[in-house]
Amino acid sequence: MDLIIKDKIKQVKKGDQAAYEDVVLFFQDKIFQHCYRMLGNKHEAEDIAQEAFIRAYVNIHSYDENRKFSTWLYRIATNLTIDRIRKRKPDYYLDAEVKGTDGLDMYSQLATNERLPEEEVQGMELQNYIQNEMLNLPPKYRSIIMLRYLEEFSLQEISDILDIPLGTVKTRIHRGREALRKKLRHV
């Protein structure tokens, strides 16, 4: 499959727009899924996923063919979702990083039980509950946890996608898992 994609990208670079259709078809599920998990809203996810494919197309000449196309595409999509999250005004002060916590925001400072009493959890579908808790992780942990466990990228690939050092990926995945453990342990 990688070879077919590589070939299609070459055609796109030569100006064959129609060849891009197969690229979008091949990645649409994955990229939409990723955006949805980052944003928690289908309309926003559709919007951002479309934008990601359009940006990839417009900037196709800056894509280095020696690297994996999927990595490059995921990077565009992830950056767009994080930008979108930042622009959400009402939550703005809760999203602000708390000094000295390396990206933990005010949400992470709230006790889980305050937001969702256990009786409420039982009434809710487990799936929704997990999705919700995931959305309460700070975006920079959320993206890594999802890329690792739902999209099954290696830590090295995640480092390439997010353009951050492998050591930072490891630190963040550790913290992300701990945060998730605290949110899900009473399920």
Next chain:
Amino acid sequence: MDCNKEVVRLMHHHLDGDLSKEDETKLRMHLEGCKNCQKHFHELKRSITLLKSVDQVQVPANFTQQVMDKLPTEKKHMKYVR
């Protein structure tokens, strides 16, 4: 071993698959004798399992077509590139 930090650090290295044989043994030995750490380790693994159980959502119909419709029109000079 310090339960709070050292063992938890080993747990995470284990989950990332980069724990040396020596440390793997160290972790296993500690877990055998420490209920609290056992619980912590179990909770970590369980939260990953729960996470993975989340359903996929369906990509909207016509997604690809909509992207194609929104692409900027091909630049004329591109057509001469061979």
